[in-house]
Amino acid sequence: MRFVRVAVPVPLGQGFTYSVPEEHAARAQRGARVLVEFGRRRVLGVVMGSSEETDLPLERVKPIQAVVDDEPVIPGELVDFLVELARYYLAPIGEVVRLALPAVERAAAEALDEQGLLEGARVATVGRMVQVARAIGEAPPELRGQASAVFEHLRALGPTPLAALEERWGNARDAVRRLARAGAVVVERVSQAVDPFFEEPAARDAAPALTPAQAAALGAVVAALDAGVARAFLLHGVTASGKTEVYLGAVGRVLESGGGAIVLVPEIALTPQLVARFRARLGEGIAVLHSGLSDRDRYSMWKRLRSGELRVAVGARSALFAPVRELRLICVDEEHDGSFKQEEGVRYSGRDMALLRAHRAGAVCVLGSATPSVASEAAVRAGRLERLRLPARARAATRLPEVEVVDLRRTGPGPSGHRLISLPLHRALERTLEAHGQAILFLNRRGFAPSVVCEGCGEIAGCPSCSVALTLHRERGGRLTCHYCDYSTKLPEACPKCGSSRLALEGAGTERIEELLATSFPSARVARLDRDVAAGLKSARVLERMRRGELDILVGTQMVTKGHDLPEVTLVGVLNADAALGLPDFRAAERTFQLLVQVAGRAGRGDAPGKVIIQTWDPEHPAIRASVRHDVDGFVERELRDREELGYPPFSRMALVRVEGTDERRAEAEARRLAAVARRAATPGVLVVGPAAAPLAKLRSRYRFRFMVRSAERAPLRQTLLAVARAPFDRRIHVVIDVDPVSML
Ligand code: ADP
Ligand code: ZN
Ligand code: ZN
16 A cells, blocks of 8 residues: 655645555656545645555545646655755645645646546636637538538648637537537647747847856856756856846856756846846746736746746746756845745745755755845855855946935935935936936835824824824825725824824825926926836836836836846935834844945946935944945945844844734733743753734734744754744634744834
């Protein structure tokens, strides 16, 4: 008797054991989807492994009911990786496996349904079945009229959907039925062909002559690829040093050798240019995975990767789970970027897990950044990552931009009257416009005014469900909106508390800056890029207008800081550099520094030199001072020292346990109880801090408490967390264990 361990989609455990009836033995392979009974439901699971025996009493082991796929949907290498990922994050295997699963093709689902196996099961399917007529025999005698025409058509042009025949011949269905009865035609159900995702092939281009630094970096990567060893590199190149050329060269090499590759980028909607460059260089063998894909297209990409027709997957963090064949290379562009961390469901880090998957697959991993994470720096020093440097911009004429600091405490507003458009910034904008250059202004706040305060009683308009102030958005007719839960209400005429009508708008968001710019620079073409104007792929359009020179000033949130290559941008302004410094987060300085260097890196990428203006209330802050000098090494050195002193990552391993509930007292009590469980389980060297209310104490009507577990070594940390994970808790409370947390809020 053979038994299999099956990952089922429930938030529990590491898989369940089922027996394999003889008729399914051949297909119930590791990585194949199977239909099993779970409790009183039927669910779709994935075979994780098999064995000849089980410790369970045989009468309690149920048989699997059906195997969905002829070939395992998840390749073995990926199954191994998912198991390790689940272990690392203490996440239920069934939820982890879902990260890599495609929907079921409708044809397979219908086959199961006909056997009565789908009753009670919820199965997501893709693909529409269409009826297609195909000529099989000789033309029957006495064929006349439409039937004759239809038959000739099928013979000449091959199988055709009935719907298409009907468009041409009104009685096509009838005709086909008669032809079928005569044995001349069969009608089949096939899954509809999928639209090609790309309308037109990108024009091909050739690699430029590499700079010596690019050639050396690529040489090191190629040597590792050719040797077939699992090496990991940190490609540390200043902004516009040509890191992308190194990825392209490495991927090209992998393709030559018949292998596959994955390229992860922070936000694919913001990097259409990068995707275009990949397609232009490497041709059509690339799957681009992004959130704008329909289920059907996503499935098509998945299937073509699985079959080996496509060998490169480019996408945001979830592309890490692409079923690429013969995986030999994973590149992570802008590895420092926070968006590689998934903040819901399975809280994994795409960057960290790229290293793991590559290592386990014997593949090469390249992490690229102009501002490597402190974690990567520590890994270089520990010998786990090999640094490859690109010390200068790729195009000989371009240098890093000059950076000027504007001390907001001492500098007044320019003609716009608003402090955040200081006089030096105003003048710089004027000069840029005169020279027909473009400017990018960055402000990490969307909306018009970040808060509305009553001057009568000091009351701040807050969200009823979250412990945050409401942001005023002019655009939607003057509404106060919560940026965390999307609650929104009309701006009241008077304070609901004291009735005063003196309501003050505090601070400025991108909407207000855009308006100020439009008034102060009436002839300039100003646009805004933030989540309000540009959801998903729409942002690509704004960037395209910028690229085409149809805009003069682009103001926006982090969206404008990402790796755009806009050669006409000569001025970058950071309106309030310290906005993120005050956050209760040990990475606040690191993030601010990275953001400043990245946004500064948008300036002066073309022929004209660039200039950056950083406005700050705290010009002496180390993160700001280092960014002025583009001093990545100096900043990291200092940051590493601080972290070591405080025992923070990368000098320790950390997890946050978040406990949330609608009843504040109950949530707090459970947090205390679980922290006590952690303390009892902690071995010496494991530190449990808290619980305390989270900085964002209430979110979507849930009160949030948390405690931190820290340890120099991973194993004891894991033991402590396992004790927490296994402790029974009040089901009205939501408990999340976040290993290597990125957001501390
Ligand atoms: P990064 O990814 O490091 O920010 P990019 O790869 O976007 O840099 O390169 C910046 C610019 O330099 C792009 O316009 C690119 O086409 C150009 N570039 C890169 N490498 C070379 C090279 N070897 N010769 C000429 N131009 C190059
Ligand atoms: Zn009031
Ligand atoms: Zn809210």
